[in-house]
Amino acid sequence: MAAKVFQLKCGCKNDPWGKTGKDSLAGVLCSKTPGALEWDDSKTYSEMWMGTYPTVPSRILATDELLSEYLQKHPEVVGQSVLEKWGPEVPFLPKILSFSKALPLQIHPDKALAEKLHQTDPNKYSDPNHKPEIAIALSNFELFAGFKPLSDISTLMRIAPLQRFLPPDHPQTFTDSHLRDLTRTLLSLPASLISTTVNELLSIPESNFGPTQRYIPGLLDRLRKQYPDTDPGSLVAVLLMNYMTLGPGEAVCVPADSVHAYLCGDILECMARSDNVLNTGFCAPAERDDVGLFTEALTFKPHAVDEGVLGRRKSVVGGIGEGRTEVYQPPFGEFGVLGVSLGAGERERHGRLEGLSLVVVVKGKGWMEVTGGEGEGEKWEIGEGAVFFVGAGVDLEFGTEKGLLVYRPYAE
Ligand SMILES: [Zn+2]
Structure with a gap:
């Protein structure tokens, strides 16, 4: 029998955003099994994969x-x-992830889109499956997940350096469809305008961001030390997305087509058996997927911090x-x-x-x-x-x- x-x-994978050597829980855990990896103190260990997915079986x-x-x-x-x-x-793919800088700003396509992408470009989209995921914090885990409530975004977009990104005929009340347009606008900005905006936002008083979003300049400053200040991920993440900090044992749930960017921590991720991803920020320009494709696929769940917590x-x-x-x-x-x-x-x-x-x-x-x-x-x-x-x-x-x-x- x-x-x-x-x-x-x-x-275990060695992506450059992984933690280095013994600081990486993913690397340390993986190294405990004889023959699993060749240890090198100076290497980054980003993701330990478990299961049958052919990339790291x-x-x-x-x-x-x-x-x-x-x-x-x-x-x-x-x-x-x-x-x-x-x-x-x-039928699922668990991973231990250890990272000290932002992972790419991303969504995972739903089944219909994944099938289409896999058919047109099987090298890049290696399976026809969707990839909803959950992430359980193993240490303090900082992340951006889903969109802020519309009212928070509309208040924020009226401060001076941001007003210019709203069309002149923009109505007083924001809808998800405006949010989709705004996301597309921010992701498509010329590099120089992104950098100018980031610097303008850093030069105004924190109180301009309102009582609940004062953390924005601090986070922007942190992100520009990780990626060039021309990366569109920063603006989308800090202005439009929920910023969350989870303690060990707490978890977040990311449905298909839901925008997320993990910032720092050690986590156990579990997802449907897929490796499909669309990236648009916190990665080199050559690695960014099509902004139109990305923003068309977006879902607006979760739409507040509470909705994202599993x-x-x-x-x-x-x-x-x-x-x-x-x-x-x-x-x-x-x-x-x-x-x-x-x-x-x-x-x-x-x-x-x-x-x-x-x-x-x-x-x-x-x-x-x-x-x-x-x-x-x-x-x-x-x-x-x-x-x-x-x-x-x-x-x-x-x-x-x-x-x-x-x-x-x-x-x-
Ligand atoms: Zn993901």
Whole structure:
């Protein structure tokens, strides 16, 4: 019978925006698995990928076999419902990201647009899938996500250096359609005008930005130290988008076509199995996608800080876990994520899931035991950086002497 629970060996990317050496949680976690990467203190480690996406595919630690090949041979381990919906794959893509400068300002296309883009340019858009995502903070996490409330934007756009970006016949009340036009205008400005505007905004008193948006000059100044002051990302991010700071365990939900730019932190990201992205800022001009395409696709969700935050619910006895598990359930169907945080001497049980899951140990150490289903009685010592594949229909128990933080993305 095919093994259902086994440890994986995952890979880590080295994008220039990643944190360097030991500062990178992604790099450090990835390096804990023997043979996963060649350590170099001076390298940036940006994203550790887990699962079957071909760009950075996971392997089975014991045999070095690709997880994707194993699932092709033993499709039943993913569970019947997953197999019917998505085939013998991990239908989601979890990553640990560590970054100290802004990631590109981006959206991920919805299914219809992704199919179209993939058909016309399969090299650039490597799959026909949508990519809604959630991001769970592992450290303090600063980000821009979704658009500010329309009233905040319209107040802001009436201050002197910004008025010129509104058409002369602009009505008093702003709509999403005006916001789409304004986003297009700001993203299409000549480089010199972006730089002039940034400098003008930095030279006026903070109080001009109103009581709730005084943070704008500080953020602009920070961003121009990361990217040239001619980058259109800065204006769109600080003027139009919600600026948020999340603490460990808090999460944000980014639907398809929703604008976002992550600024700083360490996060666990989980997304539908896709790598499609449209970038328009915080990247070199050559890497920017078409502004028309970008602004046409935009959705206006979320439209305030509160709408972007993904709520969590404590799982109770009889559901998944016995009260030490939190469930992150985004509104899109591909996946959910369980978060298990245990103090010294604590345990937690997870009843069986109908589909596959991955177990990602973010902090601490302890053990994981199969307490029901195939492989009952198997037990592993688990520590920071360990990633396991868990097939459908397996009961698990986690325990620790000193403390343990585990995330478990799953599909059913
Ligand atoms: Zn994204």
